[in-house]
Amino acid sequence: MNVLVRVGAAVVGGYLLGRMRKFRWAVSLGGWLVGRSTLGGGMRRRLARLPVPARG
Structure with missing residues (x-):
C-alpha cells in the first residue's frame, strides 16, 4: 500500500x-499502526540483538 x-x-x-x-481508541490504533511500521523488519532484529541493560 502506498505511504x-x-x-x-x-x-x-x-x-x-x-x-x-473515542480518544483512547484513536491513540491505541495510532500506536499500533506506528509500531507495526517502525518495528517491522530490521528495527525489531536490531533491538533483539541489544544486550539486556541497553534495552531500558
Missing part, C-alpha cells in the same frame, strides 16, 4: 474516532 494512502487513512480514521469522542 500516502496509509497516512491519509490514518488521518481520516483518527478524525472519525476523535469526532466520536
Whole structure:
C-alpha cells in the first residue's frame, strides 16, 4: 500500500474516532499502526540483538 494512502487513512480514521469522542481508541490504533511500521523488519532484529541493560 502506498505511504500516502496509509497516512491519509490514518488521518481520516483518527478524525472519525476523535469526532466520536473515542480518544483512547484513536491513540491505541495510532500506536499500533506506528509500531507495526517502525518495528517491522530490521528495527525489531536490531533491538533483539541489544544486550539486556541497553534495552531500558
